[in-house]
Amino acid sequence: MKQFDLEERVAKARRLFKEEGYNCCQAVVLAYNDLFDIDDKTAASLSSGFGGGMGRMREVCGSVSGMVMLAGLMSPADDPSDKAGRTRNYALVQEVAGEFRNINGSIVCRELLGLAPAGSKNESPEPSDRTADYYRKRPCEELVGISARIIGQKLLDNK
Numbered sequence: 001m002k003q004f005d006l007e008e009r010v011a012k013a014r015r016l017f018k019e020e021g022y023n024c025c026q027a028v029v030l031a032y033n034d035l036f037d038i039d040d041k042t043a044a045s046l047s048s049g050f051g052g053g054m055g056r057m058r059e060v061c062g063s064v065s066g067m068v069m070l071a072g073l074m075s076p077a078d079d080p081s082d083k084a085g086r087t088r089n090y091a092l093v094q095e096v097a098g099e100f101r102n103i104n105g106s107i108v109c110r111e112l113l114g115l116a117p118a119g120s121k122n123e124s125p126e127p128s129d130r131t132a133d134y135y136r137k138r139p140c141e142e143l144v145g146i147s148a149r150i151i152g153q154k155l156l157d158n159k
Helices: 006-018 024-030 040-054 062-074 083-104 109-113 132-137 140-157
Strands: none
Touching (some): 006 024, 006 140, 024 062, 024 140, 040 062, 040 109, 083 140
16 A cells, blocks of 8 residues: 555545535545545445435434445455454444544434434435535534544554
């Protein structure tokens, strides 16, 4: 795996979210997809449905889902008969999600955004307009940066 500057990747993820309009999952994945020889279009497509806590259902934070997707590339579990490989993959997923939870108190989008409990309101599938008010009310750019830093550090540690 090629060398990279962690802070540049974190800044890239934040920029992809705030300035280019990618969702939280896409921003994290697109900050690192080149390290796995995955083109931007494929990476953006694969991660597109995880924004807003999976299609705006406000479940697992999209930036956490981005880390999980990258963990699958870092520690593949592509052979269902390889129990040790699956265990390594799940351990990495639990580790990065646990770090995020320790920093933010949750990995659940609705909790991170301070929204109503699940089932109390149906979210529209229509993405929110990215206005100054949107960014002022949401911690998403910061959460994207946190996820990009956590998974980036794991990438550096596992070289």
